[in-house]
Amino acid sequence: xxxxxxxxxxxxxxxxxxxxxxxxxxxxxxxxxxxxxxxxxxxxxxxxxxxxxxxxxxxxxxxxxxxxxxxxxxxxxxxxxxxxxxxxxxxxxxxxxxxxxxxxxxxxxxxxxxxxxxxxxxxxxxxxxxxxxxxxxxxxxxxxxxxxxxxxxxxxxxxxxxxxxxxxxxxxxxxxxxxxxxxxxxxxxxxxxxxxxxx
Ligand SMILES: Cc1cc2nc3c(=O)[nH]c(=O)nc-3n(C[C@H](O)[C@H](O)[C@H](O)COP(=O)(O)O)c2cc1C
Numbered sequence: 001x002x003x004x005x006x007x008x009x010x011x012x013x014x015x016x017x018x019x020x021x022x023x024x025x026x027x028x029x030x031x032x033x034x035x036x037x038x039x040x041x042x043x044x045x046x047x048x049x050x051x052x053x054x055x056x057x058x059x060x061x062x063x064x065x066x067x068x069x070x071x072x073x074x075x076x077x078x079x080x081x082x083x084x085x086x087x088x089x090x091x092x093x094x095x096x097x098x099x100x101x102x103x104x105x106x107x108x109x110x111x112x113x114x115x116x117x118x119x120x121x122x123x124x125x126x127x128x129x130x131x132x133x134x135x136x137x138x139x140x141x142x143x144x145x146x147x148x149x150x151x152x153x154x155x156x157x158x159x160x161x162x163x164x165x166x167x168x169x170x171x172x173x174x175x176x177x178x179x180x181x182x183x184x185x186x187x188x189x190x191x192x193x194x195x196x197x198x199x
Contacts, residue, residue, distance in 0.1 A: 009183065010038040012079055012089035012118070013066070014111045017046020018130035020093035021054050023155050026174045027092055028065035030187075037183055040079050040086070041066035042111045046095065072109045079114045087181055088124030089114055093155065096131050096138050102150070103141035115150075125150040126177055153177055160191070 011031065015024035024047070031039045043051065043062070051057050063069050070077045078084040091098060091111065098111060102125075107113040118125040127145060129152055131138055142152045153176075157169040175187035 007085040008038050009036060010040060010086040011181065011183075012040045012042065012086055012114050014042040014044070014089065014091045014094075014098075014114070015047040015051065016044045016091060016093060016095040016098040016111065017050055018093035018095040019050060019054065020128070020130050020155055021047065021050040022170055023092040023128055023174060025051070025055060025057065025062060025065065026170050027090060027177070028062075030171075030174055030178060032065060034178075034183065037087070038068065039066045040068045040070060042070050042072055042114065044072055044095075044098070044109070044111060046097075070110055072111055075107075075110050075113050077110055080110060080117065082117050082121040086118070086123060087183070088126070089118045090126045090128065090177060091115065092126075092128040092177070093130040094127040096129070096141070099127060099129050099141045099145065100137065102127065103144040119148050119150060122149060124181060126153050126180060127151070128153050128155045128177065130155060151180060153180075161189075 013024055013027050015021055028039055031037050051062060070079065101108055101112040102115045105116055107116045115125055127150060129142060146152055155173050158172060161172060163169045163172060179186050179188050
């Protein structure tokens, strides 16, 4: 009988030009710490601007955090095809430009092509969209991606865990995003309730 080797766990991480580059970088660092997941990294030109401006990191700092680094222009890369199995893709942060391109199926670079493939193969696609306030185009594009099965996950901090630092806020959000992929035991602690006395 023919047997198939278990497919390796793989996640595509894309960093685009919205503010919040730290989310993409922290995702890579967390995956590295967890182990067992092959990370494929894509960074747009505007993503690089923000990584340099917000985190003062260079390519030499960020590239080694991933297992495979793809050029955004390389639409012939492995992840451009549905035949290359992955667990899905996270765009963190996701600009309104990239959101619009995904919502309209443009596949105009390897980030939006890989997102298109993720949706067509019915794999998990999470967009950590960042803009404020939203205009109607943004809202309609988020609706379109949701209708196609994508998850819109704006990186909005929760305060009920009483985070003491920005690092903690980022870690909490990254844990919630990764838990959507069920890579192992839950990373985010389960809420235990407020223990309010019964009325
Ligand atoms: C410092 C800085 C912050 C930005 N923040 C945002 C943002 O939060 N959301 C957004 O949609 N675009 C933001 N932009 C604009 C995008 O970078 C721009 O639209 C770019 O074309 C996005 O391209 P990409 O999707 O290929 O990365 C920002 C640009 C700069 C330089």
